[in-house]
Amino acid sequence: MIITKAKPIEEILPFLEGKERIFLVGCNVCAAKMKTGGEPEVLALFDYLTGLDYNVIGWAVPTAACSVRSYESLVEKNEKLKEADCVLVMACGSGTSVIASILDLPVTGTNDTLSLGGQIGSSAINHLCSLCGDCNIGDYSGICPNACCPKSQINGPCGGSKNGMCEVSKTSECVWYIIEKRMKTVQTLPILNKIKPPKDHFV
Known part of the structure; x- marks a missing residue:
């Protein structure tokens, strides 16, 4: 699931300057679960913008904004989209990119x-x-240090972690503390003795 958070409305309004016909597109998968782009959120933004006298001519919530077959498939049920001069996509970056690629x-x-x-x-x-x-998440019993550690440490904690707490996010446990606890529980701790090479980010 893609984790998203709604932008402040102040970041969105400048995009609407000079636009006369606005169409909203949500996402009924990840954004709906995150409450950042499901039907209730799309309708709330519709009402909010209409209350500010913006002309929102329609809205749609496809099953997944990141998986739209074509322009035609999107407008079959949303004829008003043909009249729009801009679109706000209430989804992740992938969903927004897909919608942009067909419009x-x-x-x-x-x-x-x-x-x-x-x-x-x-x-x-x-x-x-x-x-x-x-991906080598199996080396850490299902926890990815590359994703969970602010410094992406893959061979153990940095020198700044203290008492099991992260140096960067001081209110969070160090992921290496969590990994060690889990690997002790599932009896896979010896795997950590093997030093991992740097990740190849150009794969």
Whole structure:
């Protein structure tokens, strides 16, 4: 699941200057779960902008903004999109890019994309994967230090962690403290004796 947070409205309004017909596109997968682009959030933004006298001519919430087949597939149920002169996409950066690639219109996103994460029950979990293309999460019993460590340490904690707490995010546990606890529990700690080479970020 892609973790997003809504941008402040003050960052979005400048994009709308001079635009006469605004169309909103949400996302019924990740953004809906994060409450940053599902139908309730799209309708709330619709009402908010309309209240500011912006002309919002329509909205759509495709199943996944990052997986739209074509311009035609998007407008089949949303004829008003043909009349728009700009589009706000309430999705992640990927969803916004996909929508932009099929429209000859100015497009911008209303969200900041934080990371690839997950969800357990109603709780969203951030920074589970950094999409590095060189995955060795099995070496750490299912926890990715590249994604979870602010310094992307892959061979152990930095010198700044103290009493199990992160030097950078002082209110968070050091991921290496978490990794060690988990690997002790599942009896895989000896794997950490092997030094890992630097990640190849050009894979």
